[in-house]
Amino acid sequence: MLQNYLKIAWRNLRKHKFYSFLNIFGLSLGLASCLLITLYVIDELSYDRSFSDADRIHRVNSDIRFGGADMKLAVAPDPLAFTLFKDYPQLEAVARLREDGSYLVRRKSSTENLREDVVSYADSTFFDVFSIPLIAGDAKRILREPFTMVISERLAKKYFGSENPIGQILVLDNNLNYTVAGVMENIPEHSHMSKLNMLLAMTVNSESRADNWGSHNFLTYLKLRKGVSAAQFEKNFETILQKYTGSWVKQIMGATLNEMRKSGSYIKYTLIPLTDIHLHSDRKAEISANSNIQYVYIFAVVAIFLLGIACVNFMNLATARSANRAKEVGVRKALGSKRSYLMGQFLTEAIMLSFFSLLFAMILAYAALPLFNNLANKQIGFPFESVMFWSIALVTAVVVGVLAGSYPAFFLSAFTPLKVLRGAVEQDGKGGYLRNALVVFQFMVSVMLIIGTGVIYNQLNYIQTKKLGYSKDQVLIIKNAYALDTKARAFKDEVAQLPNVQSSTLTSFLPTPSSRTDNTFFPEGEMQQEKGISMQRWAVDYDYIKTLDLSMKSGRSFEKEFPSDSSGIIINEAAAKILGFKDPVGKRIYDLLMDSTNSKRTYTVLGVVKDFHFESLRKNIGALSMVLDRSYGLVAIRLKAANYPQTVAQVEALWKQMAPGQPFNYRFMDEDFDNEYRSEQRVGQIFITFAIISIIIGCLGLFGLSAYTAERRTKEIGVRKVLGASVSNIVTLLSRDFLKLVLLSIIIGSPIAWYAMNAWLKDFAYHVDIAWWMFAAAGLLSILIALLTVSFQSIKAALMNPVKSLKSE
Known part of the structure; x- marks a missing residue:
């Protein structure tokens, strides 16, 4: 019996090559995407599990x-x-x-x-x-x-x-x-x-x-x-x-x-x-930047959705061919075939398609893995040697085949022989509702992914264009400045004399990833713990504020003409507010060292710098102070808008002259800033990739359903054309119902996408609002895609000669 099922299934696949290709291609895309995401999720969940105990x-x-x-x-x-x-x-x-x-x-x-x-x-x-x-x-x-x-x-x-x-x-x-x-x-x-x-x-x-x-x-x-x-x-x-x-x-x-x-x-x-x-864990002082469980959940859901819409696509394409298979079912039933045998036949075809799709999906996933690794910043390999991997793959193929083929099997095997042999294919109302629901599900997922991609890219654009309170462009950062030892200040001064350099500063503290140090400060005369303030203490030089293009709110910056500035301090607006100073300039504050000596340092506030984002936009601007102190980790150089490579070469020549044998490492501040949000950029790229895949699979399903509808209404179209209906009338007739389904998917998917992306944006203290136009754009794009997909079948049906469609009556 099984051999007979397989033989008939193979003949049907070969006979209907285009249908088989659409089915295999759609299911393969879903399986390949699911496979890549599964490898990513397994990779993320495997961290630190190799240690015994x-x-x-x-x-x-x-x-x-x-x-x-x-x-x-x-x-x-x-x-x-x-x-x-x-x-x-x-x-x-x-x-x-x-x-x-x-x-x-x-x-x-x-x-x-x-x-x-x-x-x-x-x-x-x-x-x-x-x-x-x-x-x-x-x-x-x-x-x-x-x-x-x-x-x-x-x-x-x-x-x-x-x-x-x-x-x-x-x-x-x-x-x-x-x-x-x-x-x-x-x-x-x-x-x-x-x-x-x-x-x-x-x-x-x-x-x-x-x-x-x-x-x-x-x-x-x-x-x-x-x-x-x-x-x-x-x-x-x-x-x-x-x-x-x-x-x-x-x-x-x-x-x-x-x-x-x-x-x-x-x-x-x-x-x-x-x-x-x-x-x-995403805390201060991590050894390195960690990942986020939120993204694992998101991608796991995306994998399930993509596999789901691939199965839906299979069902729609199978039911789209129901008219072609109806007479086959009628003849076989008339010759005594039981419904269970017919179901077994259709399930066998589905499972065979699933196995072919799995094979093609593995080829696709293997070919796409380097690109996916590049997007996800991973080094995931294909576990070809794993027995468990192959076992799960085979079970998945069977399960997907059964899930995707069960509805077509029940649907097709239920045809009544007498009716189908007379050419009257049964139209089950409940089956129609289910098919429509499946289309709504497909486009709902696509709409959600499109909206998610739009929100992520809008947030990244907001990060790039937001006024940070400092200028990150045209700033060259030289690492390992401590290798210069006693020549560090001389190097900084020499660099400042180069023709394409505006200014330079020597420090370990920058608004992009660099050193951080929290100290406890108290207003003068108030050592009660409730008066204390936890504040960043940055060691800078005289040219720091000028080089980073910071703005003073009140008071002044450090100046060489005032030796007493060595005991001065500059605070930001947030610190002044927390300290309760209406007019901070001239006030004195204590820096508690919190060591075994219980010693403290006293500073006089010289000025207040306007708040700037010295940490990620995920965090609110906190209290910050700057003091004159030795800190030789980095040299930041503000360049003029000219020949950057030439200036970098000149800086490197100075470095080799003053620090022979020491590695010359540099970067630009805007690159460091971008690296802060590299994970979000990767997520956005992965999102748009899977959004495109979901749209392709959804279009295949819609193509199948539109083919099914056109096939079911062939004689109706012939009658309408004989009675004078134009091509545009027919196209509108066939497209209208599908547009209703797409609109419903937009209505259902939009609030779900809003909830998910609003939760994602809460990770940022500074973020965009989810604008109405994102939903409108996603909706219009979905409608346009649906129209383009459906119109092919609609125009084809509308252009058909009515004589051909009515001659069998």
Whole structure:
């Protein structure tokens, strides 16, 4: 029986090649899209799962509200980890990381430096928490000795080639000699720590032994013992806060922890599972930018929708051929064939089509994978060697075939032999409603994707054109300025003399991704904790405000003519408002160091700079201050509108002259700004790609249904033409019903799209409003696409000779 089903199915597919192609192509597009998105989702969900006991490893997060600012940190105080380990036997191991930015690195025997972007201090217990195999070195002694390091296998090959790295010396920033004590396997790419290639012994970091409960700078990881609940362990944090943090608050602020809470301020510690960090954590001081679970949900829904509309397309195309298959069904039923046999036949055809579609989908997905990886910034591979992958693929083909073929099988096998053999194909009203509902579903998905794409691109355009309070264009940034050492200021001054340079500044702090430091400030004479303000403290030079094109609201900038400016401070409007200063200029504020000395620095407000977006547009503008201080991380150079390559070459020549052997790295500020929103740009590109695919599949379905309608109403069209109906009358008649369906899909899809995109926009403190014209544009585009699709079949039917359509009567 099965052999007979397969033989007839193959004959039907070969006989109706165009119909088979449309079916296979539409289903393949849906399956290929679903496959790519599934690979993306699996890739995103696999982060940090390669570590053994990953389910028992958690990181401590800190939530702090103080001085009018909310801080969500991925870091915790330096003493927290080992205090917890000492006080609570539920912990099997703890470890800390202190990310220390980039370093210039070279072998001791070399004069040429290379730049390593992510260098971190690590406790010797790091390998007790994380199961990263050591290729060389003694795991029991590693990172215990001062000025020792562990490097990845990648770095070992980079600096030492085939030599044994153990015992070799690497020089950091030209003055720190570190001995390589171990080589670890490369941390898996699917880890939030994948960029860690160099770990320095924590014993060198004096901050790690400061016992400072107020300075939050350490990534803190806890490995719970088997059977210990993270939720239960979290309850111990309140005891820690009362026992240790409370005494620190009392000592520094002169208030108890409860008094601090009553004023609206607080400190909270929570645990986040290691496997949740990549998708559920977007906090200050992350090792690297993480992804967002929201996008995983969005793409998973898109995958389901695309597969759904592909199946809908299959159903519509199958029912569109019902008139052609009706006589076949009538003859077979008249000869004694049971309905169950007919259903089996049609389901077999559907499953066979599904298998062909799956094969074609894999070819499409494999061919499109490099482009998709480029769009998604991934390195996803096809898991050809996975038995589970092939098993799931085969099951999917069967399930999709059954789902897509079930309705046509029920529909076609239900025809009454006598009626269909007389040429009167049954028109089931309920079946018509279902087909219409399927078309509405298809175009509803398309409308939602079109609106989503429009909102994303409108938001990105808003980000690009919004006035930021500073000028990001024509600003060249030179990295690693500390490599210049004592020549840094001289380099900056020499650069300023170049003909195409307006001004230059030397700092580590810029509005684009760079250093950040929060300090606690108090108005003069008011040291109560409720008067405190958490404020960014940026070390700048005299030319900073000029180079970034900032505007002063009141007062003045730093000036060399006033030596007392070394104790001056410039604050932004947000800080003045939080401090309660109506006329800030001349006021004095204290900077509380919050260290073991409890010392403070006093500043006089010289001026107020107009608010500018020094952080992402996802955040409101917070309190910011600028002081004159040494900070040699970066050189920012404002260029005139002239020959940029020539100016960069001149700057590089100066660099090589003043810092021989040091790498020359540069970027433009507007590029850094764009990188802040790279994930949104990728999402927009992926969205528009799948929106186009959904429209193509939807058009195939609409094409099928319009063919079905034209076929069903052939004789009606013939009669109307005999009675004088024009081609335009016929086209209007056949198109009108489909336009109603498209309009209904717009009405249903628009509010759903508005809700989803409004939720997405809430991630931005500054965002566009979802304008009415986005819905109108999406609706008009959908109507136009539907008209173009339907008109082909409508015009074809309208131009048919009525004699041919009526001669069978």
